[in-house]
Each structure stands twice: as structure tokens, then as C-alpha cells.
Amino acid sequence: MNHNTIVINSLPLGFEMPKDKYLTCALYKFATLSKYQEMREPLRKKMKSCNVFGTILLANEGINGTISGNSEDVISVVDWLEDNEDIGKLEIKRSYSDEIPFYRTKVKLKKEIVTMGIEDLDPSKSAGQYVEPEEWNKLISNPNVLIIDTRNEYEVSIGTFVNSVNPGLSSFRDFPDWATDNLSKDKNKKIAMFCTGGIRCEKSTALLRERGFDEVYHLKGGILNYLAEVPEKDSLWRGECFVFDNRVAVDHDLNKGSYDQCHACRRPITEDNKKSQRYVRGVSCEFCFSEVTDQRKLQFAERQKQIDLAKGRGEQHIGQDVSKVNYERRLKKQSRMFQGE
Numbered sequence: 001m002n003h004n005t006i007v008i009n010s011l012p013l014g015f016e017m018p019k020d021k022y023l024t025c026a027l028y029k030f031a032t033l034s035k036y037q038e039m040r041e042p043l044r045k046k047m048k049s050c051n052v053f054g055t056i057l058l059a060n061e062g063i064n065g066t067i068s069g070n071s072e073d074v075i076s077v078v079d080w081l082e083d084n085e086d087i088g089k090l091e092i093k094r095s096y097s098d099e100i101p102f103y104r105t106k107v108k109l110k111k112e113i114v115t116m117g118i119e120d121l122d123p124s125k126s127a128g129q130y131v132e133p134e135e136w137n138k139l140i141s142n143p144n145v146l147i148i149d150t151r152n153e154y155e156v157s158i159g160t161f162v163n164s165v166n167p168g169l170s171s172f173r174d175f176p177d178w179a180t181d182n183l184s185k186d187k188n189k190k191i192a193m194f195c196t197g198g199i200r201c202e203k204s205t206a207l208l209r210e211r212g213f214d215e216v217y218h219l220k221g222g223i224l225n226y227l228a229e230v231p232e233k234d235s236l237w238r239g240e241c242f243v244f245d246n247r248v249a250v251d252h253d254l255n256k257g258s259y260d261q262c263h264a265c266r267r268p269i270t271e272d273n274k275k276s277q278r279y280v281r282g283v284s285c286e287f288c289f290s291e292v293t294d295q296r297k298l299q300f301a302e303r304q305k306q307i308d309l310a311k312g313r314g315e316q317h318i319g320q321d322v323s324k325v326n327y328e329r330r331l332k333k334q335s336r337m338f339q340g341e
Contacts (some may be wrong), residue, residue, distance in 0.1 A: 021096035024054075024068040024245070025078060026224070028113065028199045029090045030124040031062045037109055043081070044107040052077050053102040054245075057110045061122070063087060064113035064199055066245060068100045093197055093224045095254055101245035114199050117173045121206055128205030128216035131192070133229035136219050137236050140164070145190045145217075146183075150175060150204045151242070154267045154287075158249055158259060159239025161194065175204055183208070190215045196241065198222040227252055242268055264288055264300050282307065 033039065036058040043056060050073040056065030063081065067074055081087055131139055140147045140161060147164040149156050156166045167178045183191070191213060195201045201218035208216045219226060223241045230237075232252045240249040240257040248268055249257035259268040262279075265288035273279060278289035282304030283297050292300070 021071075021098065022068055022100050023071040023074045024066060024095050024097060024101060025074055026066045026093040026095075026197050027078065027081075027090045028064040028197065029062050029087055030113075030122070030127075030202060031087055032124070033058065033060055033062060033086050035086075036060060036063075039084075040107050040109055044105065046080050047077055047105050047107070050074075050076050053100055053105050055102070055104075055106040055108065057108050057113045059110045059113045062113050062124075063090070066102075068097075068102055068245075091198060091221065093221060093228075095224075095250075097247070097256070099246075101247055114203055115171075115173060116176065116203050116207070118176055118207060121203065121210065123202040123206040126206040126209045127202045128191075128193070128209060128218050130220040131217045132220055133226040136192075136194075136226060137230070137234065139192050139217060140236060142190070145192050146188050148191060148193045148204075150193050150195045150200045155196070155242040158257075158268050159237065159241050162236045162238060164194075172200055172203075176207060179204075179208065179211070183213070185212050188213070190217070192217045192219075194219040194223060194226075196222050196243065197224055224250075224254070227254055262288060263304070264292060264297075 039058055043058070047053075047056075047067065050069065052067050052069040052073050054065060054067035056063065056067065067077060078090065078092065082089060139145055140163065147161060149160050149164045149166055150169075150172070152169050152171060153166070160166065167175065167182070169175060169178065191208060193201045193204055193216070195204075198219065198221050201222065205216045205218045221228075223237065224243075226237065227235075227241065227250070235252060237252065240251055240259065242249050242259075247256045248261045249259040251257045259270060260274070261267070262269050262273075262285035263282045264284050267285065267287050269279075269285050269287075273286060276286040278284060278286045280297075280301070283300040284292055
């Protein structure tokens with residue numbers, strides 16, 4: 001395993017944190033949180049006091065989110081969450097970068113921590129069978145196994161596993177209907193599913209199990225865990241993996257990938273995509289140009305203007321040096337807030 005990502009809940013003996021790097025933790029746990037509303041403000045205050053940025057979702061079915069900051073601060077928040085007896089050990093993917101990939105601190109209340117739109121589905125009780133990254137290649141190389149990528153179409157478009165099926169989902173809400181139309185208990189005896197970090201697979205396998213599918217498997221820790229554990233020379237992954245932060249995508253070494261992002265539709269785009277006449281930075285790209293109304297384009301253009309003005313003041317810039325300046329500014333601002341200034 002390299003030191004870019006550690007897919008465990010506690011650091012191994014002798015492991016040293018990379019110096020001068022910010023820690024990002026993608027975390028989730030399906031668990032019954034009957035008092036999740038009451039957790040929101042204490043959690044937000046904990047994140048703020050630790051100067052940790054990112055978004056965490058809370059729902060009756062559990063917790064899901066990605067947070068970033070100095071290593072000790074992020075670990076402090078993780079420990080605070082795991083000390084909650086209703087949560088316990090979280091599923092965590094850790095990665096390190098030169099800058100924090102978030103600008104704000106948010107805790108949101110939701111009906112679901114990953115939205116499928118199916119009521120009374122409990123992945124903590126009915127999810128499929130975990131497959132460790134080291135065993136994944138053997139499973140998906142079996143010709144009798146149907147391999148399904150449960151991510152959205154724009155995620156699949158930049159990378160996926162060899163021989164996997166792309167359902168063409170616009171959102172995860174589309175998966176139940178797709179499964180109804182395309183899967184059969186008689187025909188599809190063995191099904192293996194995967195997603196970015198594992199959370200969508202827990203829910204999709206639970207859905208199939210409740211529908212009577214017996215042999216349903218999912219990649220433990222998702223694609224990110226696989227990339228961390230399986231050497232590229234042995235890998236059946238092709239392309240890059242979309243991530244939901246400012247990095248846009250990561251390569252097989254979990255370093256920032258080659259994609260940028262259209263900040264109108266959030267789709268990953270290449271330098272060639274930017275050459276399209278339909279691409280206007282922050283306003284539209286060739287994929288969303290016909291989807292966005294003229295009024296929305298004007299709103300996006302004004303937003304981009306404000307972003308550019310902020311960058312001119314050295315705020316929210318992607319560059320490493322300015323990013324650190326921004327981080328320090330945010331720390332000072334939060335410190336003043338907590339001191340009542």
C-alpha cells in the first residue's frame with residue numbers, strides 16, 4: 001500500500017503521516033441514528049473548533065461525508081464521531097494532498113445518506129457480501145459473474161473496471177428501476193457491484209438481496225480502496241476515478257487526475273472539451289449547453305465573475321500557496337467567531 005490512501009480505521013503501528021500534507025477522510029456508516037437531528041449542531045461546532053472543512057450528511061439510516069484539514073484535527077473529528085455508541089467504527093478512506101479540497105464546513109440533515117428513494121431498506125442488515133480488493137480480480141474474471149458499475153454515467157465515462165456493465169444512470173435514484181428492467185433472479189445468479197467508496201454498493205446490494213437475489217457481492221471500500229491496495233500492474237481498473245471534491249478525479253496512484261470540471265453541470269471535462277465553442281468557463285460546456293436556460297447562464301456568468309474577483313484578492317484560489325493563505329484566513333476567521341469578536 002502507498003501512503004496516499006489508508007483504508008482502515010486506525011493507523012498501523014509505525015506509520016508516519018506525510019509531512020506538509022492535508023488529510024482528507026471520506027467516511028460513512030449505515031446505522032440507526034434515531035436522534036440524528038440532535039447531532040447536527042454539536043458536530044458542526046466540533047468541526048469548526050477543529051478547523052475541519054467539508055460536508056457531512058446525517059439521516060436516520062446513518063452518516064456519510066468527506067472532511068479535510070490538518071491530520072490531527074481531522075482525526076479528532078473522526079474520534080468524536082466513533083465515540084458515539086450509535087455509530088461506532090466508520091468506513092474510512094484517507095488520502096493526502098497539498099491543499100484542502102473544500103472551502104466550507106457543513107452538516108446537513110437528510111432522509112437518506114445516499115439517495116435511492118426506497119423506504120424501509122436497511123443495508124446494515126441486508127447488504128451483500130464484502131469482497132476484499134485482493135480478491136476482486138478473481139471474482140470479476142469469472143464469466144458467470146455480472147459486474148455492475150452503480151455510479152452515474154458521467155463518473156463511469158472517465159474510468160471503470162474491465163467487462164463491467166454501465167447502467168447509464170443519471171442519478172442513483174434510477175438504479176431500482178434499471179434493476180427491475182434488466183436483472184433476473186433466474187438469469188443473473190451471481191452479481192458483483194462497485195462504486196467510488198462503497199456506500200452506494202451497500203444500498204444497491206441490499207435492494208437486490210431484498211428482491212430475492214442470493215449471491216450478491218460488492219467491493220469493500222469501493223474503487224478508492226482497490227486503487228490503494230492493488231498494484232497498477234495487476235489492476236483491472238481502466239481510466240481515472242471521479243471524486244466529489246476539487247480534485248475532480250484521481251489516477252491509479254490516487255494523485256490528482258487529468259480532468260477539470262464544468263462548474264455549471266459538475267461533469268468532468270478534458271482540455272479538448274474546453275476547445276468547444278459551447279464551453280464558457282463556469283457557465284456551460286458541450287455536455288450541458290443545451291440543458292441550461294439563458295437565464296441560468298446569466299446567473300452562472302455572474303457567479304463566475306465573483307469567483308474571478310475573489311481570486312484577484314487571493315481567495316479560494318486553486319494554487320497551493322494561495323490555498324494555504326486561504327486556510328490560514330479561514331482559521332483566523334473561525335477563531336474570531338468562537339471568541340465572540
